[in-house]
Amino acid sequence: MRYISIIGFLILAACSNESDPAADKASFTRIYDNNKxxxxxxxIxxxxxxxxxxxxxxxxxxNNSNFSGIYLLKVDELxxxxxxxxxxxxxxxxxxPLLIANDSYYFFCMTNVGxxxxxxxxxxxxxxDGQFNVAGNYPAAAAQDGNxxxxxxxxxQDKESVVSVVTPSGSVNSSKSFSIGAGDAVEEPIINHYLRTGRQLPFLVGRLPGGNFYFNGFYNYTLSLAFTNLVADEPQGIVQGQQDDGGLSQVVPLxxxxxxxxxxxxGDNYFLPSATLNATGISSSTDLGGNAMPELIPNASVKIVRTTNNARKVVLYASTTRSKQIALVGYDETTGALVGSKYLGFSNPFEVASLAPTTDGGLVVCGTTYVAGRFARICIFKLSAKELTAAF
Incomplete structure (x- = not known):
């Protein structure tokens, strides 16, 4: 049996005996608990x-694998x-993320055996609704690329980071491999990432608009952002990290x-809402500078989405604070100026996982909370367009 904890419900009920369906859909907080x-x-x-x-x-x-299993949850508009x-x-x-093609949703995983x-x-x-074999193993990150x-x-086996273009039927149209470097010291944090016994590394993959591909992964002993055309044996550009102690935690082309x-x-974190990256040469992530974010947990996971708020393009950052709240920080996409911030969660500890704009002009934020301080459960914060306008 599953229970839903609705934070703020008692407060709302005390203020009014009648529910406003539009308001209920526009803004809510939910925690999804169960008796397991x-x-x-x-x-994710x-x-x-x-x-x-x-x-x-x-x-x-x-209980029967060192890897995580798969869980899917569907909730309604409320x-x-x-x-x-x-x-x-x-x-x-x-x-x-969940990928979309032909009105269906897709994600990558791997078999427990093999x-x-x-x-x-x-x-x-x-x-x-379907399962397709894809060449390779150990999927690390995914992204949409048109259809x-x-x-x-x-x-x-070959100790390589591999970037592939995959069709919705699982066929690999093109791919390129890049050496991570020899030795157990390079592979250890990667394996710990998959087993979830160590830090979750910020693996990323994407494509510049109409141009080259990029991936944030291990290359030549270091967690680096690499730009590739998927043809040349070497990347066209590299933003080097500091082994697995420094590098980029999120990248979104503007x-x-x-x-x-x-x-x-x-351990330190920095936001750069309007950065210039060298996509055709070698540079270092430490030279990028940025806005220091001391309130975030060390080496924080960061999510970024582009939104439009009152006709202004806003870049929203989401991360987890040392006080175990979810921080939303907004910047003007054109100028890079800070436009506001908002903090989600209280009482229980909260950690961010994902966020996305909604069709009503609002935002949905998904994360983890810990019921009674120990039971990891999924939570949702739905923010209305009015709340976003007030905050950003």
Missing amino acids: FNATYYP DIKQTPDGGYLILGGRKL GGFVTEIEVTDELVAPVG LQTQLIKLDADGNV NFLLLSYDN DGGKFAVARFNY
Whole structure:
């Protein structure tokens, strides 16, 4: 049996005996609890579905594998629980985000035995509607590329980072491999990432508008951002990190060749809302500078989305604070100026996982909270367009 904890419900009920359906959909907070007290769930990504509800891709702790299992949660437009699916234990290590093609949803994972990469197809309710073998193993990050998908994976046999263009049927149109460097010291943090026994590394993959591809992964012993045309044996540009102690934690291309970037360096965090990256040469992430964010946890996970607020383009950063709240920080995309901030969560500790603009002009933020300080559960914050305008 599943229970939904609605923060603020009692306050709202005390103010009014009548519910406003539009307001209820525009702004709410939900925590999804259940009676499996020893179960652990964590979100990876959230997408709004055509019915106004939300589909969440998540992971869950398995007793028969060192890897995480797959968990799918569908909620309605009010955040009310609709259904949950614990995908077979034969599939593990889900990778976000949820990808969309032909009105279906997709994500990458791998088999528990053989570690073969799989592409899973879902309908809007989270039901598995197809499964496709994909060349390679250890998927690390994914992204949308028109009607195709980009995949960053780790080849543990040849010790290489692999970037691939994958069709919705699982075929690999093109790919290129890059050496991570020899030695156990390079591979250890990668394996710890997959087993979730160490820090979750900021693996990324993407494409510049109409141009080259990029990946944030290990190259030549260091966690680096590399730009590639998927043809040349060497990257065209590299932004080097500090082994796995420093580098970029998030990258989103903007207009005019600029980037919204977050970086970390030995525990410190920095936001760069209008950065220039050298995509055709070698540079260092430590030279980028940025706005110091001392309130964030060390080496924080950061999510970035582009939104429009009152006709102004805003870049929204989301991360987790030392006080275990979810911080939203907004910057004017054109000028890079700070336009506001907002903090989500109280009482329980909260950690950010994903965020996305919604069709009503608002924002949905998905994260992890810890019920009674120990039970990891999925939560949603839905912010209205009015709340975003007031904050940013």
